[in-house]
Amino acid sequence: MQLMNEGTVARVVGWEKGEGECDWTPALFESVQEMDGFVYGDYAGANLSKYCVKMNKAEGKTLVVLKPCDTLSFRQLIHEHRLNRDNFYLIGAGCKGMKDESGLLLKCKTCKGKDFEIFDEIIDDEESKQPTAIMDRMEGVTALENETAQERFDFWRNELSRCIRCNACRNVCPACTCEKCVFDNPASSVASKAPVTDFEENVFHIIRAFHVAGRCTDCGECSRVCPQHIPLHLLNRKFIKDMNELYGEYQAGVGEEERTPMTTYTKTDAEPSIVRERGNA
Amino acid sequence: MQMVNETGWKPKIVAFCCNWCSYAGADLAGSGRLSYPADIKIIRVPCSCRVNPLFILRAFERGADGVILCGCHPGDCHYTSGNYYARRRMTMLFSMLDYLGIERGRTRVEWVSAAEGAKFSATMNDFAKTITELGENRKLGDLRCKK
């Protein structure tokens, strides 16, 4: 994979091995010698798009290795003017489904597909084109929707009460690139540092999901990184499912259109009362 | 007139009204002496699209039992498109609250024009009734505020 020599690109963002079998870490390589440590394979789960925001202002081009799903995040970040396409050389890397110590990652079990949305060069093989999805992406959301309101409430209380507000979900999220998050901003009137009450647990996750609605590519990093194992993707996917159903199929990070379902409308959109009229109470 | 249930508990309801249609509709309800419960307090906003989901969550945090957003009818927005955005945003927010198991009836959007004083009053009465039936908001408040 080290076909990029110095000159064309000033640095490479990829992965290197850790102390054990599965603890690969996103890594920065700034010279050809360093590239000896470069690896790509089964444990390259992290989405490197988020690191690109930091690299956007660096001198020279940065080579970044992106999996098919990561390219969606990259494209979305271009839509949001957080990245300048010209500053990057993108290697689309084939993906056979990524793993951690306990096997195939959750996000890969509901893989969205193997197409690269944006790239300069693709390195893959036949095997990496085979679908990895083994379950329906919206299965979890649908199951919850079919429960009663009380069941849903109990489910989410149990899940969200574990939140320790470590901000891993936010900090890993390629859609969360605010210079200053409202929850960190003392002037915003809603800043908070610890989930002191149920309400603070709820509001952080509702608002975070709302802020990334339409921009979330469903890369699944939030759930992957949560040290408390909260299924955060179920919140984002709820918005994705709703938007698909109400405003037409949409995948953030695909195509040239910069508008998201939340920054556009039609005159015949569903009324908010649709929430009262459908599904289980 | 105030809504009171058996325990003496009274609902707290916040109504966000856009300046051009619904706030004027509320004024018309007033000049027509069309009553609705005193538990409902109105906050004036320039347009329904000014209402941030955070405002609604904040109301619940601080002890509101219901929040209603009123704006111009779709197509009649003073700013042409504000209520269309509000409609999508609120649909998404309400759907999420429902998904989290919060009672559906606690949030509502109604389009009330400046000429619809009667509708404003009827809507508010109906909403207050719904909230009274639902009872106190226990799922989405911050208990620290109760101290």
Added chain:
Amino acid sequence: MQKIGVFVCWCGSNIAATVDVEAVAEAVKNEPGVVFSANYQYMCSAAGQKLIQDAIHEHHLTGIVVCSCSPRMHEATFRKTAESAGLNPYMVEIANIREQCSWIHKDKEEATAKAIVLAKAAISKLRNDTPLQAGTSAVTKRCLVIGGGIAGIQTALDVADAGYEVDIVEQRPTIGGRMAQLDKTFPTLDCAACILTPKMVEASQNEKINIISYAKVEKVSGFVGSFKATIRKKARFVDETKCTGCSLCTTKCPSRKGKNEFNMNLDNRGAIYIPFAQAIPNVAVIDPEQCIKLKTGKCGLCEKVCSAGAINYKQEDELIEREYGAIVVATGFKPIDPSPLNEFGYADNADVVTSLEFERLMNAAGPTKGTLLRPSDGKHPKTIVFIQCVGSRCEENTKRGKPYCSKICCMYTAKHAMLVREKYPDTDVHVFYIDVRTPGKNFDEFYRRAAEQYGVDYIKGMVGKVAKEGDKLMVQGSDLINNEQVHIAADMVVLATAIEPDPTARSIGTMLTASMDTNDFFTEAHPKLRPVESPTAGIFLSGVAQGPKDIPETVAQAGAAASKVIGLLAKDHLVTNPCVAQSNELMCNGCSQCEKVCPYGAITYVEKEVRGPGVREVRRVAQVNPAVCQGCGACTVTCPSGAMDLKGFSNKQILAEVDAICRW
């Protein structure tokens, strides 16, 4: 800390009968920041206002809350009161304790309690108020009209009449637009040229009007009152100041392959040409695609025959930069291309023509000099079938056509049918229609005349197939009234094709940040009450650019747009609403989400060095133009970081109100 005064109005007994005003004034005394409170019978009266002014002076108040009637009633009054006492007028908040309290509640205790909460909410908001200054911006007294059809001409004439300079930018070599291509006009059947050309001449002779033809608007920046436009005037290769319009060159030009756009490509023209005899400016233009001299360097015949020496093969595009106070969009329309609707056989049969082509075939200045002849063999058609609603009224988002009614087809089809029957009474004329829509003065009478006096055969039903059989066109359609399928062997078929906005409209809309609907028609600021203004301040709409309409409607709208322009240009300065959005550049991500929801195009992005505690770098940040922003707040909710806020209705102000109301 602010010093707040609270003034509780009795409104006679309107408030005082149900609300214990003294209790309200007493209850708010302990609110943080409140240093004074009072109640009075009529706060809006001269004496009431004096009470407020005195309190402002005496207690050095920094803001006031008036508990009274709706702010829609007296907010302006109390703002003026405050201003005259030296207070910033935006440091005034109204608690509506009449419409929202005393008038709708009967129980005094309950109403008083609510009035206190409303007063406290207003106080909480006021604590977060900041003084706001209404800005002003100068108005450039010049108007740009994009499009030189009847809509643009009429607007220009009306604006010029009021004494303001107007530039008309027209993409074709001549003004006149679609109307110039028409033969006769309904419902009076007067000839289009006879009523249009005098207007064209008038426009060209008006000192205030400057016609920039064969040009396009390339870039627009700025905002209401001071737009800056760059106009590209394409090279004509003919010196406009020298050409006399003698048209000798056009007859001598050896190149004859250029399609004559003015005649809907039904015949050819020279490489150097004047679109039509009455063109304004009456100046020749060279089509560089066809000109032998420009392509091969040989020929130069036109230069030789031109006694005025106007030909200049070296002419280049010219860029004109100018400032305008107002811009009028009059970009007009074109008929759709019916080829994709293959059942009508337009692409395959020369004798299936669109209505605009038919206009040219009937026109004395047209390719057939006004004799109706079939394009295929030049014979007189004996049976003509007109088909209405071709590509109109189709299901949305399908390739069948447009979802809207094109509005003018019913009438022009009746006109065509009538003209044919009048000129060639031996011709059979059939019209297939779905509905005949004639809502206009003398319109239905006109249509009935076609059917009753001229014997036009109106068939309710639609054509399913047009197929060539020998030298006939077999038209198969349904006759719903007789419940039968009809087959007509026609010599000519005329399609009343839908009209769509000119293809340049979308790019112009984007340039002007003027919103458009999904069909590329410009959106009006309010569908009923502001039908000739775009939501983007300073942009006005004239003619079909806004939606299908006929000539009288177009002229009426053009005049209306002109009066709006005049109203704007008559002002030296615009006072801007200070309650506008503001972007905190330190927090802005530059993500452009706000820009997308702004209905006014008030938000632009700039690369800028931002400075703050520990921050000093160049970032892409949003900037709001306060002269353009109308203060709806759509951007504030779209902004995830909260960088965008609305003055006068800031997040803090609204949250403070929420907190005050919801206190547990």
Added chain:
Amino acid sequence: MENNAKFLTETALRISGVNPRKCMKCGKCSGTCPNYDAMEYHPHQFVAMVEKGQIEKLMQSKSIYLCLSCMACVERCPRGVEPGKLVEAVRLMQIRQQDKNHKGARDIPEFADESVPQQLLMAAMRKYRK
């Protein structure tokens, strides 16, 4: 509408997936129909009659068998109503209840001796299962 008619209408709409209210009554379907003259009820009438609940009349008419299923009407309808699908739906409804001796999937094994080709059974299942 009486109950049976209502049931039939709903069935026709469900099978066809057509919304007859989208029809603007332009008659283009009938204008385009190649077998118009043979039919008692024409494509546009199918749409109107289904909307009015007159399914039984349609079921009894020979027209349902005279439709060539060329789908020209579906292709050309400006409003996307798809009359051809309605004709097909009504035809299916008629076929399914012929002589009221319709067989369910469970009845099939009785018939399935070696002389019955497997393909026939499968084809029948596919066609009439809906």
Added chain:
Amino acid sequence: MTYQFPKANAEAIVKGISRAVYAPVEKDGLTSFERYEAGMNLALDTIPTDKSMKDVFFPQWENLMHFRVEGKTIELTEEERCHQDFVIFGARACDIQAVKVLDKVFLADPVDSYYASRREHCTLVALACDKPEDSCFCKNFGADPASPDADVTLYPVGDDYYVQTNTEKGEALVKEWNLDKAEEGPVEWLKGEIGKKYEELPFAHLNLKGFDGEHLKEKFDSPKWKKLSMACLGCGSCTFACPTCQCYDIRDYDTGNGVQRYRCWDSCMYSDFTLMAAGTPRPHQLERYRQRFMHKLVYFPANNDGMYSCVGCGRCIKKCPMHLHIVKVIKALGEEESK
């Protein structure tokens, strides 16, 4: 004294303690120290728990005081300190070492009375670590997994726990349990076994040479920080899992009727950590990342007689979403030293 009871009785013993008991409890696949209630799922075999024992003495958030505004007067109510004895059951050597680190911070002058009151009222029952994880490296930092320093120590041998009391407080607690006395032999055997097991762990011997005040500048200026910190998201997972991270923020919550003043954990990984009017002193993640490890390995020992504020529990190894952790830092910067 040495006692003995069957492992199966552990739950009954915890239930039987008359005071409040905090013990490792498993819920939804995660373990943490919780106030034990009947029906909870004791997790006495887990090493280490997902969340550390720190939570008991220094919870993620705690109220300090409450202000109430009436008219123009302010009324202040202080939060009560801990005044009832309680027991922590099942503490591990690393967490106990961590409390010693916390003591250096919170019990030094000025004493943190909220923390001190909890320390005072606690009786600590420790568990020797017979089944360490690969991520354990506590012995590098002075903790002894074979005989953790507590009021009472439990040694799992076979199907039994052997109990040794180390203090009077401990002896008093164990008396309540009415246990049979036991031989010391198995305890000594187990200590030996544990000693051997720890020798075989992958991170058993880390080279800590040079991690002291003497080499402060050299470590601080190392060019390796750039690469080490690159993948850091700046989340607080490591600090919140860490048993010694003790930074907190004091915040006010406006309840509408008054103000609740509380403190909550803060993380040096956050961009708004120690935010001042002039901005943050560590504007980049590199500086924040360096701060955390420099503090654990250099600054803290420099100021506390060589005591590291890492205890080798291995939680950061398990919790970091990007697999960054202190062992990588020690290895990267330590290598430099050995050259």
